[in-house]
Amino acid sequence: MVLSQVYFDMNAPRVAEEVGNLLFHASKGDVAGIQKLLDQGMPVDAADYDGRTALHLAASEGHSNVVNFLLTNKADVNPIDRNGDTPLANAKEYGHTEICKILADRRGFIKTHGLEEFEIPISELNLNQGKFIGKGAFGEIRVVKWRGTLVAAKTITAELSKDPQIVKEFVDELALLANLSHPNIVQFLGAVTTQRPMVMVTEYLPKGDLHDLMEKKGKLDPGTAICFALDIARGMNYLHQHKPNAIVHRDLKPRNLLQHDAGHLKVADFGLGKLLDPLSADCDALYEMTGETGSYRYMAPEVFMHKHYDKSVDVFSFAIIVQEMFEGANAQKYQLPKSVAIARAKDKHRPAFNSQSYPPGMKELIQECWDMDKSKRPPFSVVIQRLEKIQQQGGFVSSEVGQDKSGKKRSDKCTIM
Numbered sequence: 390m391v392l393s394q395v396y397f398d399m400n401a402p403r404v405a406e407e408v409g410n411l412l413f414h415a416s417k418g419d420v421a422g423i424q425k426l427l428d429q430g431m432p433v434d435a436a437d438y439d440g441r442t443a444l445h446l447a448a449s450e451g452h453s454n455v456v457n458f459l460l461t462n463k464a465d466v467n468p469i470d471r472n473g474d475t476p477l478a479n480a481k482e483y484g485h486t487e488i489c490k491i492l493a494d495r496r497g498f499i500k501t502h503g504l505e506e507f508e509i510p511i512s513e514l515n516l517n518q519g520k521f522i523g524k525g526a527f528g529e530i531r532v533v534k535w536r537g538t539l540v541a542a543k544t545i546t547a548e549l550s551k552d553p554q555i556v557k558e559f560v561d562e563l564a565l566l567a568n569l570s571h572p573n574i575v576q577f578l579g580a581v582t583t584q585r586p587m588v589m590v591t592e593y594l595p596k597g598d599l600h601d602l603m604e605k606k607g608k609l610d611p612g613t614a615i616c617f618a619l620d621i622a623r624g625m626n627y628l629h630q631h632k633p634n635a636i637v638h639r640d641l642k643p644r645n646l647l648q649h650d651a652g653h654l655k656v657a658d659f660g661l662g663k664l665l666d667p668l669s670a671d672c673d674a675l676y677e678m679t680g681e682t683g684s685y686r687y688m689a690p691e692v693f694m695h696k697h698y699d700k701s702v703d704v705f706s707f708a709i710i711v712q713e714m715f716e717g718a719n720a721q722k723y724q725l726p727k728s729v730a731i732a733r734a735k736d737k738h739r740p741a742f743n744s745q746s747y748p749p750g751m752k753e754l755i756q757e758c759w760d761m762d763k764s765k766r767p768p769f770s771v772v773i774q775r776l777e778k779i780q781q782q783g784g785f786v787s788s789e790v791g792q793d794k795s796g797k798k799r800s801d802k803c804t805i806m
């Protein structure tokens with residue numbers, strides 16, 4: 390299996406345009422247009438930056454004449470694009486059965502997304518010897534030693550593992566997580582999916598979560614709050630910009646923000662959110678059962694009100710978290726999480742700004758991010774720019790990030806990338 394050959398580089402915009410034309414003709418079913426480009430020397434397997442070839446496009450759009458033409462011109466039947474998809478995978482996805490047959494007859498295949506490589510035999514995990522570190526709606530988390538390294542193993546409850554639909558979605562979702570990597574997201578390492586209990590294994594972050602840190606420290610200094618806000622926004626921006634579909638967290642909260650050794654935060658627990666509808670009776674019962682009703686405090690009104698929602702729900706949760714970092718303890722800590730969500734959704738209630746430590750521009754940013762109107766909330770790409778500006782203008786440095794174990798400062802501050 391070879392990844393599609395990208396036929397041009399950054400310095401060759403003209404060639405990039407020609408590849409674009411080739412792909413355009415393929416998507417429109419225009420054999421003559423493709424022939425002309427091939428006659429001019431364009432390789433039949435030329436691919437764009439996403440590794441998409443003419444065959445991918447023709448297969449996706451259902452042009453069997455183009456598929457046959459390209460294969461007759463010796464096109465590779467199994468080029469793999471950036472998403473790991475072959476033309477057969479595209480044809481199948483869009484329901485073009487005739488093209489599926491043409492490609493399959495030429496030994497076309499669908500690349501499984503590599504989850505086999507991530508399958509861990511349960512015997513390698515020694516779950517019973519692992520130290521219990523937490524419990525959520527999906528199951529328990531334990532620290533175990535796996536292949537010589539301490540990792541976090543999240544077991545999926547027997548109840549959830551029994552439901553074939555949930556099992557299927559869990560496996561599909563893991564295949565997606567297996568391809569993700571970013572400094573501000575917790576790294577997926579592998580999973581047990583063929584034995585029970587099902588387990589998801591990620592890197593272990595021993596410094597704990599933001600919830601516990603805020604319980605211990607109260608409000609954070611502005612430098613740290615900005616630095617953490619940037620960490621969260623960068624991790625979330627990576628997930629939201631994921632192609633072809635954005636990964637929406639839906640349960641962003643301080644318990645899901647874990648501190649790395651160097652102090653930076655990483656976003657945990659993404660991807661599995663859609664397995665549980667946070668407002669379904671089942672999930673509610675699970676939350677009540679595990680005492681994990683904390684999610685309501687960070688929930689966007691449209692989710693709580695069962696309205697249509699999109700990735701901006703994460704921007705809402707982000708705003709509540711940032712306000713908490715500047716204020717210290719959650720002001721509504723003693724109210725029932727569900728009544729907090731009701732007040733936010735029905736009465737448009739928002740937490741108050743009492744602290745004097747907000748730098749210029751910060752309150753405005755938070756207010757935009759928790760706007761009732763989801764279309765007014767800025768995307769994380771914009772949030773990052775705004776935070777970087779606030780950080781630069783105030784010359785902020787974190788007291789938490791970039792310290793070694795003895796508490797001495799290291800040179801790693803909250804670097805602006």
Ligand SMILES: Nc1ncnc2c1ncn2[C@@H]1O[C@H](COP(=O)(O)OP(=O)(O)OP(=O)(O)O)[C@@H](O)[C@H]1O
Pocket residue numbers: 522523524525526527528529530541543575591592593594595597598640644645647657658681684
């Ligand atoms: N990779 C990890 N490294 C270190 N600690 C972790 C890791 N993952 C989770 N934890 C700890 O375990 C706790 C429970 O995590 P878990 O994801 O199961 O539940 P949750 O996020 O609180 O709830 P839910 O899954 O229901 O949203 C977290 O709050 C965190 O402190």
